[in-house]
Amino acid sequence: MYHIMMRLFLKKGREESLRRFHPWVFSGAVARHEGQAAEGDVVEVYTHDGVFLATGHYQEGSITVRVLSFRPCAIDAAFWEAALRQARALREATIPAAGTTAYRLVHGEGDNLPGLVIDVYGNTAVLQAHTIGMFRARHAVAGALRKIYGTQLAAIYDKSATTLVSKDNEAVPDSYLYRAGETGRVILENGYRFAVDWEKGQKTGFFLDQRDNRRLLSQYAQGRSALNLFCYTGGFSVYALGGGAARVHAVDSSQRAIDLVNENISLNFTRAAPHEAFTADAFDFLHNSANHAYDLMVLDPPAFAKHKGALRNALQAYKRLNVAAFSRIALGGIVFTFSCSQVVNKIDFRHAVFSAAAISGRPVRILHQLTQPADHPINIYHPEGEYLKGLVLQVE
Numbered sequence: 001m002y003h004i005m006m007r008l009f010l011k012k013g014r015e016e017s018l019r020r021f022h023p024w025v026f027s028g029a030v031a032r033h034e035g036q037a038a039e040g041d042v043v044e045v046y047t048h049d050g051v052f053l054a055t056g057h058y059q060e061g062s063i064t065v066r067v068l069s070f071r072p073c074a075i076d077a078a079f080w081e082a083a084l085r086q087a088r089a090l091r092e093a094t095i096p097a098a099g100t101t102a103y104r105l106v107h108g109e110g111d112n113l114p115g116l117v118i119d120v121y122g123n124t125a126v127l128q129a130h131t132i133g134m135f136r137a138r139h140a141v142a143g144a145l146r147k148i149y150g151t152q153l154a155a156i157y158d159k160s161a162t163t164l165v166s167k168d169n170e171a172v173p174d175s176y177l178y179r180a181g182e183t184g185r186v187i188l189e190n191g192y193r194f195a196v197d198w199e200k201g202q203k204t205g206f207f208l209d210q211r212d213n214r215r216l217l218s219q220y221a222q223g224r225s226a227l228n229l230f231c232y233t234g235g236f237s238v239y240a241l242g243g244g245a246a247r248v249h250a251v252d253s254s255q256r257a258i259d260l261v262n263e264n265i266s267l268n269f270t271r272a273a274p275h276e277a278f279t280a281d282a283f284d285f286l287h288n289s290a291n292h293a294y295d296l297m298v299l300d301p302p303a304f305a306k307h308k309g310a311l312r313n314a315l316q317a318y319k320r321l322n323v324a325a326f327s328r329i330a331l332g333g334i335v336f337t338f339s340c341s342q343v344v345n346k347i348d349f350r351h352a353v354f355s356a357a358a359i360s361g362r363p364v365r366i367l368h369q370l371t372q373p374a375d376h377p378i379n380i381y382h383p384e385g386e387y388l389k390g391l392v393l394q395v396e
């Protein structure tokens with residue numbers, strides 16, 4: 001038997017979304033509770049008349065429970081091991097065995113583990129908790145990782161300090177939960193080499209979600225003059241050069257990012273590679289780029305909207321960025337344009353790009369519609385999980 005701190009009983013009729021496996025319980029749906037729970041405790045959720053619905057992590061705020069299981073069960077070592085084994089099996093089935101050593105092992109709701117992200121970089125796993133419950137479970141999660149990976153894992157790094165939101169935040173500085181040997185900084189992605197800095201880099205250190213889209217870009221690169229805006233560690237630059245681009249310019253406002261881009265270019269190409277990286281604001285760079293005739297552009301900005309209230313301004317910013325790109329790209333040019341804002345849905349984004357095309361007054365065709373790769377799965381009952389949207393366009 002296991003101990004449950006609190007049982008929550010929903011208002012009549014409010015069980016429908018849980019019956020459809022939506023993984024969140026909103027506080028407004030709760031009628032009453034029995035027992036007391038602290039943030040991060042495991043609690044159980046019942047219908048108004050006492051039928052079990054789900055087990056999950058409790059948190060104060062509008063999402064009060066994030067579901068870990070739709071069956072009564074203990075959230076113990078066996079639970080974590082089973083959940084991570086299932087996550088790993090999916091990655092083994094979808095990530096090519098050769099040429100790629102970095103992947104997302106756990107993608108929150110997409111892996112039925114709301115609040116948890118784990119990225120694997122070679123022999124290091126980087127864990128990011130977005131809820132107190134997952135943060136409190138980090139040692140149990142690390143134990144399960146070690147059991148599953150054995151000696152294939154040399155380190156487990158917790159990078160939750162910036163992702164936890166709670167009023168009595170018990171967050172501690174980022175640190176190694178486990179460290180047994182030398183960790184390799186350089187990962188492989190589709191055969192290309194990238195240095196990953198999980199300790200100081202953005203998010204967990206590398207944007208794994210663009211893996212498939214970068215590969216598609218390399219197919220369009222031959223002989224083209226490319227501009228990689230918001231380049232971060234230069235993923236798209238490396239693939240553009242690999243695909244035979246005649247010249248690549250990369251732009252990021254962060255000097256650290258530009259240093260990483262230059263390192264990653266030299267990890268893959270000789271000094272003669274036609275690549276140049278600029279520390280600059282992407283909008284300014286585009287406005288001042290009248291002399292360069294780019295015919296391949298990548299627009300991969302940070303999430304312009306971090307919450308619903310910012311949606312309108314974000315859509316304006318996407319529009320502005322795309323207008324600038326369409327107005328400057330050479331005849332027949334290709335634009336890879338993205339949004340990674342969770343609150344901007346596919347239709348909103350497409351509309352913003354449509355408006356931008358109309359303002360630029362140029363004919364634009366959609367060649368591909370892009371999203372996140374299979375190691376960032378989307379729970380069909382949690383469509384909010386589809387955060388990465390992209391369009392590949394040809395501008396006449």
Ligand code: SAH
Pocket residue numbers: 202206207210229230231232233234235236251252253254257280281282283300301302
């Ligand atoms: N394309 C990248 C990921 C981009 S993340 C990849 O494939 O890995 C977004 C990047 O935009 C960050 O590196 C951030 O430093 C940069 N950035 C944010 N605002 C910017 C601005 N106004 N101009 C240029 N870069 C910006």
